[in-house]
Structures are given as structure tokens and as C-alpha cells.
Amino acid sequence: MRLNQGLVFLSDSRTNAGVDQVGTFRKMTVFEHPGDRMLVMMTAGNLSISQAIRQIVAEHVDSDGRSIWNVTSMYDAARIVGDAVRTVHQREAKALAACGIDFNVSIILGGQIGAERCRLFQVYSAGNFIESHDENTYFQIGEAKYGKPIIDRVINPATSLDEAAKCALISMDSTLRSNISVGLPLDLLVYETERLAVTRFVTIDEKNQYFRMIRDTWGQQLKQVFEGIVDPVWNAAPETMLNVLSSTNMNSKPVRVAIPEHAGRGGLAVTPLQSLAQQFGSGEQH
Amino acid sequence: MRLNQGLVFLSDSRTNAGVDQVGTFRKMTVFEHPGDRMLVMMTAGNLSISQAIRQIVAEHVDSDGRSIWNVTSMYDAARIVGDAVRTVHQREAKALAACGIDFNVSIILGGQIGAERCRLFQVYSAGNFIESHDENTYFQIGEAKYGKPIIDRVINPATSLDEAAKCALISMDSTLRSNISVGLPLDLLVYETERLAVTRFVTIDEKNQYFRMIRDTWGQQLKQVFEGIVDPVWNAAPETMLNVLSSTNMNSKPVRVAIPEHAGRGGLAVTPLQSLAQQFGSGEQH
Numbered sequence: 001m002r003l004n005q006g007l008v009f010l011s012d013s014r015t016n017a018g019v020d021q022v023g024t025f026r027k028m029t030v031f032e033h034p035g036d037r038m039l040v041m042m043t044a045g046n047l048s049i050s051q052a053i054r055q056i057v058a059e060h061v062d063s064d065g066r067s068i069w070n071v072t073s074m075y076d077a078a079r080i081v082g083d084a085v086r087t088v089h090q091r092e093a094k095a096l097a098a099c100g101i102d103f104n105v106s107i108i109l110g111g112q113i114g115a116e117r118c119r120l121f122q123v124y125s126a127g128n129f130i131e132s133h134d135e136n137t138y139f140q141i142g143e144a145k146y147g148k149p150i151i152d153r154v155i156n157p158a159t160s161l162d163e164a165a166k167c168a169l170i171s172m173d174s175t176l177r178s179n180i181s182v183g184l185p186l187d188l189l190v191y192e193t194e195r196l197a198v199t200r201f202v203t204i205d206e207k208n209q210y211f212r213m214i215r216d217t218w219g220q221q222l223k224q225v226f227e228g229i230v231d232p233v234w235n236a237a238p239e240t241m242l243n244v245l246s247s248t249n250m251n252s253k254p255v256r257v258a259i260p261e262h263a264g265r266g267g268l269a270v271t272p273l274q275s276l277a278q279q280f281g282s283g284e285q286h
Numbered sequence: 287m288r289l290n291q292g293l294v295f296l297s298d299s300r301t302n303a304g305v306d307q308v309g310t311f312r313k314m315t316v317f318e319h320p321g322d323r324m325l326v327m328m329t330a331g332n333l334s335i336s337q338a339i340r341q342i343v344a345e346h347v348d349s350d351g352r353s354i355w356n357v358t359s360m361y362d363a364a365r366i367v368g369d370a371v372r373t374v375h376q377r378e379a380k381a382l383a384a385c386g387i388d389f390n391v392s393i394i395l396g397g398q399i400g401a402e403r404c405r406l407f408q409v410y411s412a413g414n415f416i417e418s419h420d421e422n423t424y425f426q427i428g429e430a431k432y433g434k435p436i437i438d439r440v441i442n443p444a445t446s447l448d449e450a451a452k453c454a455l456i457s458m459d460s461t462l463r464s465n466i467s468v469g470l471p472l473d474l475l476v477y478e479t480e481r482l483a484v485t486r487f488v489t490i491d492e493k494n495q496y497f498r499m500i501r502d503t504w505g506q507q508l509k510q511v512f513e514g515i516v517d518p519v520w521n522a523a524p525e526t527m528l529n530v531l532s533s534t535n536m537n538s539k540p541v542r543v544a545i546p547e548h549a550g551r552g553g554l555a556v557t558p559l560q561s562l563a564q565q566f567g568s569g570e571q572h
Contacts, residue, residue: 030540153505243495243496250488260355
């Protein structure tokens, strides 16, 4: 997440190559030269590809002498990461494809270099990348969908770093509960703008007191809010104004299939039905 | 969802073949013979496949004279749906594959036949199927991930039908907000066990009063709960007991890449670093 006050990074550490081969690998890497630059790279997808990319990003110096350690902008740093993705692709993709394995990796790169502002990028498998702006203030990679709704609801550029970290943890809690391929411990790094060094970092395991409090409180209060929302009113009189899910003058009908002649097993009285042909007239392809 | 009191079905109506070709098609179909049987089928995936399957399910009578209209158990009804999937596969899959289109369809079938209990099935693209039991009291097809966490948190077999309908709507609201491929109107059908007819049905559009109330209230109260959770305490003293995210005696460190010799641009003092080799020793493939 990219906020006005800085950046928040959160990653899990579960990897799996089939459910019987689950491992713990940390997916967040810090490139830090205190006072000069602080960059964080997080990876999702194939772990061997991720590690190969990280190795190249850390060590590579191009023919112009440029490296992650001396470029003067985050944009150039993102290009270095993109080039590393392409280098690994050239080296590995063919052999992987021969074993039926996709070249699958996504990367988030964020940080600050010198006097430049904080910037956040997402790098794709093809080595191309996009940058986060105020309208889209965060990126997610890996199992992103479960945890997206809460971020969409609460995060904007003005959110404080502590609130954003809290939101990231709640989002991850939802993901952890619903998807077994995501697992503890978590790496949480909060970067305050212009510090040019890691300011706050913690590895969160199942014993972490704050994360346990969040897990308990969030689930419990969500249930309370849920219970506090009134049940729907069905088939309300037309003058009813509150909590009306359906009213007697609404007349909405499901798509019913007409019972064919030959199927009148019971011989029960049947009301007139809407046929499929009445409902589906369009010939466009979907 | 399958509850002790009955069944709850909710579907959206957005289909798309690329973002520039979006349509509204209802994905829920009712096979109802009042007093004898009430079955609901919902589909996700390729729309032409879904409609072809529905047509066959509605009309097909096998060589033993069995059809969706006269089988005596939901299990047999699920077999009829599975057979219809296979019939359409045989007819269409080769031509679709030639155009690079997967044979992609998922189906939920639920209902009640005669004196049998309410049953709920999920049918796969291969025509095989699974049944819901108390440990897994719901199925989702299509864009399922966004809305899963809230269902996981509140639904169990004892949940009332109204509460379950409410939960389904909240879950769908989260999905609608986070994914553009899901759209209004929604079809909501609530079936009370042993009625053997559609008891409650409503098509929900953006004007529906109850759904609007849910959208407003849920988002707003979620934010309130979010704001009510205290911010984390960083670098707490060892004796601090509450809301501790990290404490001074925790000593967790990010994976830092050592700055290579050649990259000392700034010449700033650097603290000792943990190397990649220390962190990643395993040779297993992930």
C-alpha cells in the first residue's frame, strides 16, 4: 500500500508444490542502504523463479554500471527488476515449459531512493510493470481476492500507516481463514516516508498478541454487526417503507421451465409458466 | 446454501465475453412441479454451454423413461444434470477447443423431491458431482473468493433462512464491489423445506430497498468496527501486555540483501546484515 505517510508491505510465507509439499519461505526482501535508499520486493508465484530473480536483482550490474544499489529513481529500479524477470525467463522458461510448468511470477516493488517520493510498482511475468497512483493505492499479488473487499472499503491515500497496517492484517486474516495455501508467519514492514531505512518491521506468528487480538475481535464484531442488521421483509404491503426485500406489487418471477406434457407424473394442478423462449431471445455469444 | 430449515440460492446476472461485450442473462432456473418437486439449477462459466445443458435437462427423457420431472431422488436428478453436461461436452468441446475455448461450466443443483430431504449438489465440467453436508453447508460457483470470508464466519446448518439470505446478500455485495464481472440484478430464491414449491423469490435490482440498506449499513458499520480496533503498539517494552505488535525483545528482522562491495555509492555506515544463504538453505522444489 502506498499512503501519503509512507508504505506498508505485508507478505505471508506459505509455499506449496501440491498439498503434500508445503513449505515456509519468506517472500519479502529488503534492499536497504540506510540514508540512501530503502526498497522492498515481494514475490508470488513459482518460488524457484522468484529466488532466481531476487539473486539477479541483488547482484547484477549492467554494462553502464547501473544496479539496484545506485539507480537514482524507483522507476529505474523497477526496470532492473523487470530485466531480471526477462533474464530468468530466457534461462528457464523453455525447460519449465517442457515439464508443463508455466513461467508464473508476480512482484511488488516499493520504496524510496534519495529525494524522490515513495513509489510502488507491480511487475508482471513478462517483465513489464505498472505504478500505483492515488486512485489505486495498493497492489496485491498471489491469493488476492478474499482480502480485497476490506481494503477497497477502508484504504485511501490519507489513511495513516498504523490504520493501513491494521487493515492489511485484517485482510490477511480473511485470506488465511478461507485459503489453505496462505500461511503464517507474516512479514509486516511499515516504511515512513523520508526515513530511507527500515523503520518498523515485525515477523508475526500465531503467538503475536496484536494479530491474535485482531483475529478474535474482527470475527466477533463482524458477527455482531451481522446480527444487528435486520432480517428482510418479504411480500410487504405496498405502503411498507423499511427493509422491504419484496413487496406484493413487485411481481418478480424466477425463470421456470415449463413441465413437459409427458412428465405429468402426479397430475397436480400447475399454474401458467414462463417459458425459456420468452426469457432468452438474444443470439450474442457470451 | 443448505440449512436445516431449507435452501437459499443467490445468483447474479452478469455475463461477459470480453469487457466490451457484457450482457445480462439470468443464471438461475427453476424446475417446479408444485406438491411433487422443486429444483433450482444455477450455472457459471460459458453461457452457451450452460444454456445447452439447461435445455437438455429440461427436455431429455432417457431410454428408461427417466427425466428431471420423474426421478425420485435428488441424487438421480444430479446424475441427469451430469449426463447433460457430458452430452454437451461430446457435442461442443471439440469445436470449442479448435477456437481455443475451454469447456468451462460449473453448476449448483439443489431442491427437494417428494418425501426426500433437501439436498444440494455441485456439478463439475466433467459431469461428476459432490453433495453438500453439514461440515460444508454451501457451494459457490463463478467469482467465489471475494464473498467467501463472511459466509465462512457466520453460516452453519442451524442458521435461519432469513439470516442465511442476509449473509448471501452481504457476500454478494462484497463481490459486486470488488469485481466488475459480477452485476445486478440478482435472483434470490429461498426454499422452505417440505413446501415442494417456490415459497420466496425476488429479483433484486439497484432500487431494492433491503439490498440498498444492506449495502449502506454493512459498509458503514464495517468501517466503524475497523476504526474501533486499536492501532498496534510497536517496539513495546517487554512488560507491556496489550495490543503488542512488536516488542523490544522480539528481535525479528527482515530478509535483507547484503550491499555488494562495488555498490557503496554513499559510503554510509551499514549495520551487519543477514545474507540470503543464511535464510534459504532448502533444496526442495516449490
